[in-house]
Amino acid sequence: MSNTPSMAVELAGVALKNPIVVASGTFGFGREYGQFYDLSQLGGICVKGLTAAPREGNPPPRIAETPMGILNSVGLQNPGVDAFIAHDLPFLRQYDLKVIANISGNTPEEYGQMCEKLSAAGVDMIEVNISCPNVKAGGLAYGTKPELAAEVTEVAKRHATVPVMVKLSPNVTDVTEIARAVADAGADALSLINTLRGMRIDVNTRRPILKMNTGGLSGPAVLPVAVRMVWEVANAVSLPILGMGGVSTGEDAAQLMLAGASAVAVGTACFADPFTPLKVRDGLCEIAASQGLERVSQLTGGVRPW
């Protein structure tokens, strides 16, 4: 009989009781899911993307199902960083989990201001989103150009007193180029992947299904892209990685860890089954136990070359 492995991991010096984090934009600020189970069972939460001012987001339709996934063009709907600090952070602080604030800015200075406020408010980590495909200013514009990605990272680092993790886009030719730029600018960790740009068309109306025409694809269909990109980035830079993209089972999470992730975020699968993060945690633990590991962290980077 195998022993139960330790599930504790570390992400840029932040101790997580297990590697399972819930992905930004799929778990709100935890209130709805907190009705189903004790959020302290999670390693951490990346909260819905915050902006300097409240945003209503894009007009509907802004969600469309796809084979094994969904397209979203939400457009960063959120109450703004100040309301998060006043109302949502205290709610999350009732629980024993790490709070990671995801932020998007229109300018590097906005990222800096939010980093200052959120650090002072006591979040555990900041996830700098330079990869939202659904907004005109900021967003993907920063995540697809190494020099802009580096500038945002540098400003965020200057204003943050907690670790800064930069969320990378898969909508680039070479993800390692952006990863290197962000690492050189001082990032403490990387998270990837954000959604892949996609489009669906209603053949009867001949209109795009999403009002914004295009959106970001997530869900099980994107897992192999995420595994490939985590592996490429892990081989290119020495920063810890929060891997995500299409995770719905312990095996999916183990793949991302073997590719090089220190922790794993579960996102779209939460919409179909709110308990998915806990099932992924348990499945991952079983895999580590079946392989005789003492610590789940021993999976990280363990992929074998052919």
Ligand code: SIN
């Ligand atoms: C959105 O709110 O449009 C999604 C956020 C993101 O993809 O970063």
